[in-house]
Amino acid sequence: MERERLVRAVSNIFQKVGFRVALVELRGGCFDIVASGRFLLLFVKVSLNIDTVNEEQANDLKRLSRVFNASPLIVGLRTKNGELEDGVVYERFGIYALNPATLYSILQEGELPAIFAERGGFYVRVDGELLRELRERNGYSIGELAAILGVSRKSILNYERGEQAVSIDVAIRMEELFNEPLARPIDVLQANVEAELSSKPETPLEKEVFEKLERLGMGVVKVKKAPFNALSKENEFTILTGIDEKKTRSTVKRAEMVAEVGRIINTDGLFVLERTKTEVISEVPLIPKESLREIRDADELVEMIEELKKRVKERKSNLGLFSSE
The missing domain is CATH 3.40.1350 (Trna Endonuclease; Chain: A, domain 1)
Structure with a gap:
């Protein structure tokens, strides 16, 4: 019953901002909602605990998204480790996952999140070219910036090349130092996913x-x-x-x-x-x-x-x- 209420709540969020919605009540299905609007098409799986979305469901969700040029999305309330944080993007088998409040902020207010969760904490991806430009403009060597931020020289090089995520603490110090936003927003509504388009029959x-x-x-x-x-x-x-x-x-x-x-x-x-x-x-x-x-x-x-x-x-x-x- 609780999951049904969550499905209705997520559906209402889409409808409130003008999306057309279809609900699919299929036990164990790969999606619960299809939402269309703003030149977007989304196949949405709703789950109280996003860890319960299995690989088979995720693969089907990717196939549908690939064929229809849509985006897959998982909306839930928690993982096995705790509640999903507002403004944070999670991931399950390569599909973005978030809570209803974050979805509402994206749709209603256009606020794309920049923070994503991985093992060990929360991270962001920074604009590497802008970081290098700001570092050079302010006269910092790679070693000097590394010392200020409390990371290795290799990390600074990786940040600038876009090869390494930045922890929240380091990202905050970085933006305070340069007084510039550096974190890249995550466009969860226009995700490109790879999918194996199998035609193997079962019967x-x-x-x-x-x-x-x-x-x-x-x-x-x-x-x-x-x-x-x-x-x-x-x-x-x-x-x-x-x-x-x-x-x-x-x-x-x-x-x-x-x-x-x-x-x-x-x-x-x-x-x-x-x-x-x-x-x-x-x-x-x-x-x-x-x-x-x-x-x-x-x-x-x-x-x-x-x-x-x-x-x-x-x-x-x-x-x-x-x-x-």
Whole structure:
């Protein structure tokens, strides 16, 4: 219950500053919120303790961010060692993590944090070129500045080359000495992450569907911890692709979540089932795998999805006319 309240609180922060938001209630999922606004797209994992976000979830989060040119983000309250500090950026498997107060300051006030947590304490990255310029302008040798700051000559050289983080205490002394801000802000909302875009299926049905999609000329990226099983991509088209043996309550719920996500990121969804009648749930078509076999190329697949959605809209429109009479 506490985590659900946190998810709602984080969602409210995004909505308050004008972002469009979709919530995903999937146990063990790699993201809980998709937020779009200010030319930004974010996939957000919310966790009371950020240490509970596992590597598999993080890898999926990175894959989604890579495919959709988005940024991954973790929002939480604590680690195993204590509460997340305001204005401090943490990291989990290469993904930025912060608390709700820091997120609010970034979104509402435009205050990008500069401090990040690592083993041993809090650090910043400084503008190395500016540091060297200030040192030379004020007539300090590398050795003299090292003595004043209480660090080694090698550390000063590394700071100036941008090769070493600076502890908070040293950064404060540095800025007091030169009366200049030197810490580089961390733009957590525009993070570039590396991701392995694997297409390895987990079931025979996934293998069959993935191979068909690839024959249609589409790239396939497997996602394990999301409402969909894969991202199917062809040029500007990306389809959130779900795969199930048969239609169940879980299938319906997942399709509804895919529809919500699709509305935020302007992407279609599609579920391929071993056996089912063709239908549409919340604008997400459910089709039997036999129907997929008949598709000849990616354009035809997109056309089929749009045609099925159009039929449902027309049916709803007709029902609306009849009910008003």
